[in-house]
Amino acid sequence: xxxxxxxxALSASTxxxxxxxxxxxxxxxxxxxxxxGTVFATTNDPSGQEGGDGKGTSVYALDADTGEQKxxxxxxxxxxxxxxxxxxxxxxxxxxxxxxxxxxxxxxRWQFEVGYGVETNPRTDFFAETATGTLYVADGDGNVFAVDxxxxxxxxxxxxxxxxxxxxxxxxxxxxxxxxxxxxxxxTNSELQYYVSALDAATGDxxxxxxxxxxxxxxxxxxxxxxxxxxxxxxxxxxxxDYPTCASLYAVDAASGEEKWQFEADNSVDTVTEADxxxxxxTAVGNGDDGVVHAVDPETGTELWCFLAGNxxxxxxxxxxxxxxxVSRTDTDFEDAYxxxxxxxxxxxxxxxxxxxxxxxxxxxxxxxxxxxxxxxxVHALDAGVERSNEDGGTDDDSSEDSRTDENSGGDTEDETxx
Numbered sequence: 001x002x003x004x005x006x007x008x009a010l011s012a013s014t015x016x017x018x019x020x021x022x023x024x025x026x027x028x029x030x031x032x033x034x035x036x037g038t039v040f041a042t043t044n045d046p047s048g049q050e051g052g053d054g055k056g057t058s059v060y061a062l063d064a065d066t067g068e069q070k071x072x073x074x075x076x077x078x079x080x081x082x083x084x085x086x087x088x089x090x091x092x093x094x095x096x097x098x099x100x101x102x103x104x105x106x107x108x109r110w111q112f113e114v115g116y117g118v119e120t121n122p123r124t125d126f127f128a129e130t131a132t133g134t135l136y137v138a139d140g141d142g143n144v145f146a147v148d149x150x151x152x153x154x155x156x157x158x159x160x161x162x163x164x165x166x167x168x169x170x171x172x173x174x175x176x177x178x179x180x181x182x183x184x185x186x187x188t189n190s191e192l193q194y195y196v197s198a199l200d201a202a203t204g205d206x207x208x209x210x211x212x213x214x215x216x217x218x219x220x221x222x223x224x225x226x227x228x229x230x231x232x233x234x235x236x237x238x239x240x241x242d243y244p245t246c247a248s249l250y251a252v253d254a255a256s257g258e259e260k261w262q263f264e265a266d267n268s269v270d271t272v273t274e275a276d277x278x279x280x281x282x283t284a285v286g287n288g289d290d291g292v293v294h295a296v297d298p299e300t301g302t303e304l305w306c307f308l309a310g311n312x313x314x315x316x317x318x319x320x321x322x323x324x325x326x327v328s329r330t331d332t333d334f335e336d337a338y339x340x341x342x343x344x345x346x347x348x349x350x351x352x353x354x355x356x357x358x359x360x361x362x363x364x365x366x367x368x369x370x371x372x373x374x375x376x377x378x379v380h381a382l383d384a385g386v387e388r389s390n391e392d393g394g395t396d397d398d399s400s401e402d403s404r405t406d407e408n409s410g411g412d413t414e415d416e417t418x419x
Contacts, residue, residue: 003028003377004027004028005022005027006020006021007020007021007028007039007041009064009067010379012366012369012371019066020067021041021060021062021067023058023060026058027044028041028042029043030042030044030083031082033082033085035085037065038061038063040085040090040103041059041060042060042082043058043060044057044078057076059073059074059101061090061106072106073090073092073101073106075108076092078095079094080093080094080095080118080127081120081126082127084127084130086130088103089109091130093120093137094118095117096113096115096117097114099111100135100149100152112152112154114137114139116139116140116141118137118138118139121165121167126167128168129167129168129169129170130170131170133150134149134201136170136175138168142162142164143157144157144158144175144204146204157204158205158206160177160181160199161180161197162179162180162182162192163180164178165180165222166178166223166226169228173201173202174199174207175199176196176198176226176233177196178195178223178224178225179195179197179223180192180193180195181193193212194222194223195211196209196210196223198233198254208256208257210235210257212237221240222238223235224269224270225270228254231254231255232253232254232260232298233253234250234272234279236249236271237268239266247264247265247267247269248262249281249296249301251298251301263281263296265281266290266292267292269281269283270282270313271313273317275319276345277298278295278296278297279295280317280345281294281296282317283313284311284312284313285316292306292307292309293306293307293326293341294306294419295348305348306419307350307419308419309339311330312329313327314329314338314362315327315362320386322344322345322386323344323386324344324345325342325343325370326341327341337355338357338358338360339353339355339356340356340360354380354382358375359374369383
């Protein structure tokens with residue numbers, strides 16, 4: 001984990017600090033990434049580079065066991081998204097350039113210029129995808145680039161529209177994305193199309209396009225994500241003014257682009273997870289109103305149950321065995337309450353919750369224990385309530401203002417299950 005001042009390594013069983021790494025007069029920006037025994041951490045303070053002292057904006061590679069620095073790379077300006085690590089390469093998204101750095105040595109391999117700026121997903125800050133030796137990245141003008149990971153040479157580029165609005169996803173030789181663009185063949189009162197585009201990952205040629213607009217004049221049904229599960233692509237759209245059925249989860253045949261079904265929600269559909277033959281759909285992640293978890297049949301789009309977790313969801317949905325975990329926030333007149341919810345995947349009933357009075361980060365799991373950070377300052381270890389949970393799984397001591405509440409303990413769960 002990291003806070004603005006340092007990267008910390010903690011013992012999962014005891015919470016004791018094993019090491020920390022900090023740099024004087026600079027601040028860590030994004031949560032660290034751990035890949036193959038190396039921790040990659042970024043600082044993002046462009047003003048620090050002017051002094052030429054090696055501080056400021058940098059990527060650090062640290063030994064995961066000891067915290068010792070392996071290398072530092074600072075030959076770039078500030079980043080516009082978290083780094084992406086794949087194929088023994090660290091990809092660094094600067095505003096108009098992607099830098100590729102050897103993950104072992106820290107040596108720069110190449111840089112690729114993106115004229116209209118590197119496009120990032122506003123919800124997840126995700127900027128790139130890699131598959132079979134190719135990096136895929138979009139710019140702010142709706143162009144998608146395929147770049148050779150080894151050389152940095154452009155393999156192809158494609159015009160996906162006015163702007164790409166989702167992460168890029170590569171599955172079985174097809175690149176899927178959500179975008180919007182103008183279409184002169186559309187009726188004059190509908191200036192834009194919002195669609196999923198499926199591109200040949202090897203050539204950039206469009207294989208099919210699925211358009212969301214159910215009728216002319218629909219306002220901003222922006223795609224929030226696209227993801228492929230088995231042979232179906234699922235796409236979520238946000239809410240539109242004065243159009244309650246705009247926010248939806250679409251199921252589309254990944255091979256043909258034909259719609260299978262549409263599930264209508266009351267708020268922006270921002271995340272989906274599949275487990276044991278059920279889709280778990282989350283609305284209002286990060287912004288909006290009414291953060292709801294829906295359980296949906298993947299074959300028919302029929303809702304099985306729903307759970308109102310709070311005003312917002314603050315994390316993706318994670319399923320471990322028969323338990324679903326998601327972080328939410330409930331706004332009150334006096335203060336905000338942050339909650340880690342643990343739900344029964346079969347019924348949607350709440351098994352337990354953990355409440356904090358400060359911002360709770362997305363949960364992490366290991367050996368039956370769930371770890372959450374509060375305001376990037378405190379880490380809590382909780383018994384996840386699944387098989388192989390630690391018998392001494394941590395909960396908070398009596399002096400903590402945070403608390404875990406079991407489903408029948410009389411905790412504050414009023415209206416939580418009314419969707």
